[in-house]
Amino acid sequence: MDKKIIFSGAQPTGYPQLGNYLGAFKNWSNLQEEYNCLYCVVDLHAITVRQVPADLRKASRNLLALYIACGLDPEKNIVYMQSHYSGHAELAWILNCFTYMGELGRMTQFKDKSAKNEANINSGLFTYPVLMAADILLFGTHLVPVGEDQRQHLELARDVAIRFNNIYGDVFTVPEAYIAKSGAKIMSLTHPEQKMSKSDDDNSQINLMDSPEVVMRKFKRAVTDSDTEIRYDKEKKPGISNLLEIYANSCGISLDSAIAHFDGKNYGQLKTEVGEAVVENVMQPIQTSFADISANKDYLDGIMKKNAEKAAYIGEKILKKVKKKVGFVV
Numbered sequence: 001m002d003k004k005i006i007f008s009g010a011q012p013t014g015y016p017q018l019g020n021y022l023g024a025f026k027n028w029s030n031l032q033e034e035y036n037c038l039y040c041v042v043d044l045h046a047i048t049v050r051q052v053p054a055d056l057r058k059a060s061r062n063l064l065a066l067y068i069a070c071g072l073d074p075e076k077n078i079v080y081m082q083s084h085y086s087g088h089a090e091l092a093w094i095l096n097c098f099t100y101m102g103e104l105g106r107m108t109q110f111k112d113k114s115a116k117n118e119a120n121i122n123s124g125l126f127t128y129p130v131l132m133a134a135d136i137l138l139f140g141t142h143l144v145p146v147g148e149d150q151r152q153h154l155e156l157a158r159d160v161a162i163r164f165n166n167i168y169g170d171v172f173t174v175p176e177a178y179i180a181k182s183g184a185k186i187m188s189l190t191h192p193e194q195k196m197s198k199s200d201d202d203n204s205q206i207n208l209m210d211s212p213e214v215v216m217r218k219f220k221r222a223v224t225d226s227d228t229e230i231r232y233d234k235e236k237k238p239g240i241s242n243l244l245e246i247y248a249n250s251c252g253i254s255l256d257s258a259i260a261h262f263d264g265k266n267y268g269q270l271k272t273e274v275g276e277a278v279v280e281n282v283m284q285p286i287q288t289s290f291a292d293i294s295a296n297k298d299y300l301d302g303i304m305k306k307n308a309e310k311a312a313y314i315g316e317k318i319l320k321k322v323k324k325k326v327g328f329v330v
């Protein structure tokens with residue numbers, strides 16, 4: 001293990017949306033040569049919101065296939081299901097005892113998700129960041145590539161690691177967030193002041209499985225403003241700024257080049273070109289590859305099993321050390 005370690009994951013709460021791809025998956029595949037990477041389908045996290053069991057199972061397999069379709073080589077990266085290695089849940093319990101109620105109550109995701117799921121504000125939703133801290137700390141992770149929305153959770157993971165280390169000595173590596181400069185917060189198409197989310201209204205998001213027609217329709221209906229000038233200004237023109245960011249990231253060009261490209265053009269042209277760039281550069285390659293991978297059940301099962309064993313091999317070393325430190329008989 002001479003290279004630095006990266007850990008990240010996504011929830012199998014339906015098909016991922018464009019923000020998951022541009023903010024996370026796309027960066028993950030760019031990091032696979034330089035780091036030892038673990039990418040997990042975080043199904044334990046997903047049940048903090050009530051799921052239909054058959055749908056969760058299907059979404060979990062699809063997400064793993066999508067990781068590979070988005071460019072993660074399963075021979076170079078450890079891609080697996082979180083529930084296939086019990087070390088995540090074990091360490092989460094221990095870390096729960098080192099995390100304060102006040103810290104968890106401040107988490108904005110908890111506040112947002114509680115507001116959306118008033119009938120089911122369960123304690124898993126509250127302790128979600130502790131499980132995330134366990135996911136990360138279990139592997140001696142150095143870097144965590146995530147979207148901007150996860151920055152606060154990452155800070156908490158760092159605080160818990162430092163707290164534990166202060167009591168027991170150097171057990172955990174204190175992780176750093178890896179947040180891309182552009183694309184880290186793709187906004188909703190219908191409410192551009194909010195982030196795009198896969199559990200929000202269908203028209204607000206580009207689902208990675210949407211057909212080209214649906215993608216073009218959603219971009220055409222994207223909320224902009226009553227002005228006519230294409231300019232990047234997140235405060236005053238959130239809708240237009242979001243479209244420019246999506247264009248730049250989908251084409252792999254800088255934001256400045258995207259802004260220059262649309263100089264003198266109108267909103268209609270912007271929406272059409274953004275839609276075309278997303279379809280051609282993002283959706284089509286991913287969907288073609290996903291269809292091949294997901295059709296091969298044995299291949300996916302083999303990857304899941306082999307990689308969960310690899311994750312457990314790495315995780316057990318740290319977990320055993322933690323258990324010893326807190327005083328368990330090991």
Ligand code: AQP
Binds near residue numbers: 022145147187196
């Ligand atoms: N809008 C976004 N822009 C950039 N990055 C984003 N991410 C999520 N939304 C955006 C990043 O995607 C990774 C996986 O996220 P997740 O599925 O674990 O959970 P999430 O952040 O809660 O994503 P959603 O789509 O909003 O899911 P639901 O609706 O189920 O809660 C993370 O790195 C995240 O930062």
